[in-house]
Amino acid sequence: MQVTILGSGTCIPQWRRSAPAVVVRVQEELMLVDCGAGTLRRLSEAGIDYRGPHLLFLTHFHLDHIADLAAWLFALHNTRELPPGWGLEVLGPKGTTALVNRLRAAHQPWLQELSFQLAVHELGNETRHFAGWQLSTMAVRHGSVALGLRVQVQGRAVAISGDTDYCPAVVELCRDADLAILECSTPDEQKVDGHLTPTLAGRIAQEAGCKKLVLTHLYPPCDQTDILSPCRKQFAGEIVVAEDMMTFVV
Ligand SMILES: [Zn+2]
Numbered sequence: 671m672q673v674t675i676l677g678s679g680t681c682i683p684q685w686r687r688s689a690p691a692v693v694v695r696v697q698e699e700l701m702l703v704d705c706g707a708g709t710l711r712r713l714s715e716a717g718i719d720y721r722g723p724h725l726l727f728l729t730h731f732h733l734d735h736i737a738d739l740a741a742w743l744f745a746l747h748n749t750r751e752l753p754p755g756w757g758l759e760v761l762g763p764k765g766t767t768a769l770v771n772r773l774r775a776a777h778q779p780w781l782q783e784l785s786f787q788l789a790v791h792e793l794g795n796e797t798r799h800f801a802g803w804q805l806s807t808m809a810v811r812h813g814s815v816a817l818g819l820r821v822q823v824q825g826r827a828v829a830i831s832g833d834t835d836y837c838p839a840v841v842e843l844c845r846d847a848d849l850a851i852l853e854c855s856t857p858d859e860q861k862v863d864g865h866l867t868p869t870l871a872g873r874i875a876q877e878a879g880c881k882k883l884v885l886t887h888l889y890p891p892c893d894q895t896d897i898l899s900p901c902r903k904q905f906a907g908e909i910v911v912a913e914d915m916m917t918f919v920v
């Protein structure tokens with residue numbers, strides 16, 4: 671498995687940190703997880719063609735996680751060289767179908783009749799089986815409907831929290847994971863309800879027995895503070911503060 675952080679930021683524009691997006695290469699599949707503003711550009715920067723991912727997983731519907739979706743659909747629709755039968759499957763929590771329909775309605779007629787197959791599936795607490803790998807999803811605590819996810823292949827596991835506060839579900843998703851990509855929105859002193867801090871992210875990784883922890887979804891104060899030290903007090907494993915375009919091989 672190969673995991674690239676395309677965007678380690680938030681809704682706040684920062685030159686160094688694009689809005690949230692992660693691309694996971696698992697078996698022959700490329701799955702994009704979230705699609706905030708700037709994702710399409712970062713994807714091409716990572717050397718991945720925008721026609722590469724056939725799966726898009728939306729953790730939730732806050733704008734920093736979905737803003738490039740309509741732009742991506744428009745780009746695909748305007749691509750003449752899409753192979754016949756080319757399709758995109760959008761996975762997300764309850765409400766994903768309505769969101770996609772509303773986006774298409776807002777941008778009609780351009781997104782009304784698409785030149786490719788588009789499928790949308792809403793997920794809950796479940797495991798989906800793909801060719802040789804599994805995707806598990808659980809509702810996490812974010813104040814709006816939100817899912818965390820876990821990708822498993824050949825005994826390897828990557829967990830991605832999406833936006834969440836501390837909750838048993840995110841610990842479960844991270845259980846014994848080789849790599850846990852957890853949001854870390856603010857330093858401990860500026861804790862916001864529905865989001866994690868370095869201390870809480872470290873606590874989750876420790877309780878779950880993760881091997882490596884990546885802190886992402888970093889608001890600007892995180893870059894003005896030592897977020898590693900409080901996290902280290904909680905978690906004995908390796909900790910990485912995410913930067914855009916960081917790649918991890920699991
Ligand atoms: Zn967010």
Ligand SMILES: [Zn+2]
Nearest residue numbers: 730732812833
């Ligand atoms: Zn959010």
